[in-house]
């Protein structure tokens with residue numbers, strides 16, 4: 217799934233104060249790539265992901281996802297787009313504490329018209345043998361695997377990840393990155409990863425660097441590193 221942003225602006229207003237969270241952002245993300253979005257806190261990374269994911273609307277400019285323009289999509293079409301095309305993964309996993317692993321993943325499956333087989337996905341993320349456990353019985357890395365399974369079972373063409381390893385230690389974080397790479401290669405999923413960790417840029421096909429709402433740098437990596445080999449900062 218390819219993504220093309222042209223001169224995208226997003227301004228948040230609270231009272232008299234305006235925050236220009238995205239300033240004339242233009243970027244191409246080719247299909248089937250892993251993209252790392254880097255930048256300091258408040259630089260606009262989540263805003264960029266949220267407008268691409270149709271969670272938030274941009275104020276001006278154009279966003280094209282494959283051949284579809286998000287700009288004038290009705291709320292209904294945007295909901296369909298989020299439901300059928302996207303998977304989201306967050307730093308805090310957002311699992312439902314009263315549901316088992318299997319039941320949490322079932323929530324994702326129910327949202328899709330074209331879901332993948334639940335046990336296959338649980339096996340691929342290494343959680344099949346723990347499918348009857350509750351989130352509190354799992355480590356952070358295991359909970360993130362379940363969150364990835366919940367996103368993947370929908371069979372999304374685009375996976376949007378906001379600090380997916382932010383709560384994890386280096387060893388576990390690298391395992392999660394390896395899983396994202398595996399997902400990208402196995403399912404041809406385009407994967408966008410927001411991170412403070414510059415090392416994650418080393419495994420991406422493309423790196424986008426943001427500062428104060430602007431995309432200040434974007435480059436392709438000739439030879440993305442294996443996730444196990446990236447530096448961890």
Ligand SMILES: Nc1ncnc2c1ncn2[C@@H]1O[C@H](COP(=O)(O)OP(=O)(O)OP(=O)(O)O)[C@@H](O)[C@H]1O
Pocket residue numbers: 228229230235236237255256257258259260261262263264
């Ligand atoms: N809903 C909102 N209402 C008002 N201002 C917002 C809102 N969301 C974000 N902002 C502001 O927009 C700017 C960009 O925020 P954003 O969350 O996109 O940055 P970020 O790079 O993802 O930061 P972090 O790494 O801390 O998550 C910040 O100044 C933030 O305070």
